[in-house]
Amino acid sequence: MEIGLTHYLVISAILFSLGLYGIITRKHAIMVLMGLELVLNAANINFIAFARYGGMNIEGHIAAIFVIILAAAEAAIALAIVLNIYQNFRHVNIDEVDDLKG
Amino acid sequence: MDLITIAFYFFSALTIVFGAVVVFTKNIMHAAFSLLFAFFGIAGLYVLLSADFLAITQIMIYIGGILVLIIFGVMLTTRITGVDVKTGKIGKIQIGIAGLLTVLIAATLIMIFSTSKWYLADSKPLDSTVNEIGTALLTNYLLAFEAASMLLLIAIVGAAFIARKKH
Numbered sequence: 001m002e003i004g005l006t007h008y009l010v011i012s013a014i015l016f017s018l019g020l021y022g023i024i025t026r027k028h029a030i031m032v033l034m035g036l037e038l039v040l041n042a043a044n045i046n047f048i049a050f051a052r053y054g055g056m057n058i059e060g061h062i063a064a065i066f067v068i069i070l071a072a073a074e075a076a077i078a079l080a081i082v083l084n085i086y087q088n089f090r091h092v093n094i095d096e097v098d099d100l101k102g
Numbered sequence: 103m104d105l106i107t108i109a110f111y112f113f114s115a116l117t118i119v120f121g122a123v124v125v126f127t128k129n130i131m132h133a134a135f136s137l138l139f140a141f142f143g144i145a146g147l148y149v150l151l152s153a154d155f156l157a158i159t160q161i162m163i164y165i166g167g168i169l170v171l172i173i174f175g176v177m178l179t180t181r182i183t184g185v186d187v188k189t190g191k192i193g194k195i196q197i198g199i200a201g202l203l204t205v206l207i208a209a210t211l212i213m214i215f216s217t218s219k220w221y222l223a224d225s226k227p228l229d230s231t232v233n234e235i236g237t238a239l240l241t242n243y244l245l246a247f248e249a250a251s252m253l254l255l256i257a258i259v260g261a262a263f264i265a266r267k268k269h
């Protein structure tokens with residue numbers, strides 16, 4: 001059976017679910033971030049698979065590039081916030097960080 | 103089985119297995135390094151989809167940038183030698199519900215993906231996508247491109263402002 005669009009979509013669906021499971025079950029803030037990266041990568045695989053099998057149009061690649069740009073900005077900001085939480089609470093357990101003013 | 107099929111199964115196995123390690127391992131350092139191999143597998147899938155520029159971007163930005171940031175975050179916020187490096191446990195019931203929900207979503211997605219009749223245009227892979235991507239970024243997507251550059255600048259300044267020590 002030749003490798004087609006469906007193969008890539010199934011891979012991205014599995015990766016998305018793994019990332020979602022990580023986001024739901026983890027308590028450490030950075031582990032939640034890692035789950036988020038998996039979900040974003042699953043979306044990117046979808047974009048590029050549709051770009052490849054939908055007539056090799058370049059728009060899917062452009063969308064994936066913007067997703068990567070936003071992921072980089074999001075990781076920088078999120079880690080800055082996590083460092084700040086660590087300075088205030090001495091841990092990064094997101095279940096216990098519930099003060100508006102530390 | 104030709105070489106492309108073998109390469110596809112190799113890279114997708116790499117991605118899925120190490121993605122699962124990221125999600126299921128207790129040691130946060132193991133998770134960070136497994137994320138490296140998962141990203142590498144995804145870059146391989148991009149190559150198979152003839153997206154050469156995006157494969158290089160994936161390796162340079164995700165592995166060279168975001169992953170290094172994440173590992174820095176792990177080292178700055180956890181005491182590596184202590185028990186704190188292991189992430190906390192949650193209840194069995196919550197894990198059961200989360201797993202059930204996730205499997206349900208995965209099954210639904212896979213069912214939808216495999217039963218839909220996608221419109222497939224016949225297309226031959228390009229030699230290189232860099233030319234097309236550059237042209238598209240500086241013509242049709244110029245405004246979004248400039249907005250993304252402003253966003254990155256603001257994000258870097260904001261991250262430096264948030265993360266610095268308070269006096």
